[in-house]
Amino acid sequence: MANITLKINKKDYKLDADPQMPLLWAIRDLAGLKGTKYGCGVAQCGACVVHLNGEAVRSCVTKVSRAVGKQVTTIEGLSANNDHPVQKAWQEIDVPQCGYCHSGQIMSAVVLLREKGNPTDQDIDDAMAGNICRCGTYLRIREAIHAAAELQRNTSTKG
Numbered sequence: 717m718a719n720i721t722l723k724i725n726k727k728d729y730k731l732d733a734d735p736q737m738p739l740l741w742a743i744r745d746l747a748g749l750k751g752t753k754y755g756c757g758v759a760q761c762g763a764c765v766v767h768l769n770g771e772a773v774r775s776c777v778t779k780v781s782r783a784v785g786k787q788v789t790t791i792e793g794l795s796a797n798n799d800h801p802v803q804k805a806w807q808e809i810d811v812p813q814c815g816y817c818h819s820g821q822i823m824s825a826v827v828l829l830r831e832k833g834n835p836t837d838q839d840i841d842d843a844m845a846g847n848i849c850r851c852g853t854y855l856r857i858r859e860a861i862h863a864a865a866e867l868q869r870n871t872s873t874k875g
Contacts, residue, residue: 722783724749725793735781739773740764742780743790751791751819755848762847765820766790772827791819794826801871802826805864813851821847825861834865 722729724747731746738757743749743766752775755763759774766775767789768782794800798807802825812818821844828835828843835843840858849857 720780720784722747722780722788723786724788725790726787731780733780735779735784737780738776739766739768739778739780739783739788740775742783743775743788749790749792753816753819755817755820760846760848761817762820762824763817765823765847767823767827770827770830772824789823791823794822800826801867802829802860802864805860805867809856809860809863811853811856811860813849813853817847817849821849821857825857825864828861829865829868833868835861 717732717734720731720733720735722731722742724743729747731742733742733746740752740754743752744754752766753763754776755761757776759777762774764775765772767773768778769786795803802822806812806818806822824844824847828840832839837858840861844857
């Protein structure tokens, strides 16, 4: 174990953690942020996606040591009032069924929209292919990403 400081959602967390521990467990068990979900533990489902310096990573296989000195953003840190365009679109479209996978889905969608502000259906399908939804809300996910892209475009033209 080591004394490690992680910057999660712009706040420093001083943690007593094994540097080889998966980041997911440091976030959930040590920092107490429960929005990031455990799905498979082998980077196949996407439920655990967080941002590491803006990059979408699978926190179940990302070691704590990789996050030291970097900014970790979880679903809790995406926006103060759940008003990020992707979160708003998710709510408008009523995307979740059970909702378990959606923090990872949202975090992946945010990176997609940062890279491609007006994605095609194929762009969305390709970018989101690694995020599994057992309830099968894929069409609503795609619709929400298009809606979020539109929200972002409208917000950027007004500001």
